[in-house]
Amino acid sequence: MSKDFRLRRGTPADSRAAFELSIAAVGDLMTRQNHPMKIDAESFWKVLESYLSHLAVHAAEWWLAEDPSDRSLVGHARSLERGGLFELSEFFVRPGFQASGLGKQLIDRVFPKGRGEVRVIIATNDVRALARYYAAGTVARFPMATLSAAPKPAPSCELEVVAANPSDVAVFAELERAVVGYPRDADYPWLFREREALLYRRHGRAVGSAFFSKTGLGPVTSLEPADQRAILLDLENRAHAAGLEEMSLSVPMVNDVAVAHLFGRGFKIDGPLQFFMSNRAFGHFDRFLAFAPAIVL
Numbered sequence: 001m002s003k004d005f006r007l008r009r010g011t012p013a014d015s016r017a018a019f020e021l022s023i024a025a026v027g028d029l030m031t032r033q034n035h036p037m038k039i040d041a042e043s044f045w046k047v048l049e050s051y052l053s054h055l056a057v058h059a060a061e062w063w064l065a066e067d068p069s070d071r072s073l074v075g076h077a078r079s080l081e082r083g084g085l086f087e088l089s090e091f092f093v094r095p096g097f098q099a100s101g102l103g104k105q106l107i108d109r110v111f112p113k114g115r116g117e118v119r120v121i122i123a124t125n126d127v128r129a130l131a132r133y134y135a136a137g138t139v140a141r142f143p144m145a146t147l148s149a150a151p152k153p154a155p156s157c158e159l160e161v162v163a164a165n166p167s168d169v170a171v172f173a174e175l176e177r178a179v180v181g182y183p184r185d186a187d188y189p190w191l192f193r194e195r196e197a198l199l200y201r202r203h204g205r206a207v208g209s210a211f212f213s214k215t216g217l218g219p220v221t222s223l224e225p226a227d228q229r230a231i232l233l234d235l236e237n238r239a240h241a242a243g244l245e246e247m248s249l250s251v252p253m254v255n256d257v258a259v260a261h262l263f264g265r266g267f268k269i270d271g272p273l274q275f276f277m278s279n280r281a282f283g284h285f286d287r288f289l290a291f292a293p294a295i296v297l
């Protein structure tokens with residue numbers, strides 16, 4: 001197989017092929033780790049298509065590598081920027097082309113050293129990926145787990161729950177600024193369009209937020225860690241009422257309140273752990289759940 005690559009920028013028309021490449025790389029990783037992948041690519045594409053189309057337009061950098069012999073994709077890497085937060089969102093090389101330096105060429109383009117106040121990666125446990133991420137100046141801070149369960153009816157929420165609309169975006173941004181440090185301004189229009197936006201209030205004051213949909217949950221913020229129990233019960237109730245067979249959350253494992261609560265509700269760790277990596281410590285991840293499916297913070 002040819003080991004020469006042609007690098008070019010990605011365009012929205014590349015979304016499907018880049019997705020297929022990601023699935024091939026993750027499937028191969030799982031097989032190498034004796035953890036056969038249970039994802040059906042066609043149904044997962046339906047879940048992710050809208051979000052990947054959004055990333056295609058809002059990426060900070062997006063580069064692809066092609067095999068010049070047949071122009072098939074052999075590499076795909078993308079980053080996004082939320083103010084000073086710079087995140088590597090995707091990084092994949094086709095099995096058979098890995099471990100020969102293509103990953104380095106891609107990551108040097110999409111996640112250049114020195115860019116971003118905080119540099120973040122939600123990393124797989126692939127040794128090749130981890131080597132590249134340390135070289136890019138990030139350090140593993142804590143594991144992330146996807147926790148999944150069949151939702152059960154739950155006691156009603158002790159917080160006031162308000163169905164929010166885009167005019168409330170500043171409240172969501174303020175909560176995320178308090179918890180993570182960086183609001184995701186470019187993503188709120190997508191989140192408000194594709195997910196139910198929920199604000200949780202006590203005595204009229206917003207103390208938490210969440211985004212809910214049948215195909216994905218999060219991000220979830222809470223000013224106080226303890227309020228996550230009420231928020232998670234509300235989300236589980238919604239998932240049960242919506243008839244979901246399974247709900248999944250992307251949970252920082254330093255979030256002891258959420259992990260203990262979800263284990264108590266029968267949630268199980270689903271698939272391999274990931275690592276939260278960053279160039280420096282920041283944010284309050286004991287009161288935060290990431291965007292799910294677990295692609296970005």
Ligand SMILES: CC(C)(COP(=O)(O)OP(=O)(O)OC[C@H]1O[C@@H](n2cnc3c(N)ncnc32)[C@H](O)[C@@H]1OP(=O)(O)O)[C@@H](O)C(=O)NCCC(=O)NCCS
Pocket residue numbers: 025026029090091092093094097098099100101102103104105122123124125126127128129131132135
């Ligand atoms: C992660 C990935 C994109 C990297 O691309 P790649 O072309 O394989 O990467 P490179 O060849 O540029 O670099 C691999 C590095 O891993 C190092 N490496 C390989 N095995 C290693 C091990 N067991 N321990 C430590 N480092 C190791 C190599 O030495 C090389 O580093 P070097 O260039 O400093 O010597 C690719 O391997 C991949 O698609 N993996 C599966 C999907 C995945 O997990 N993606 C990450 C999503 S967050």
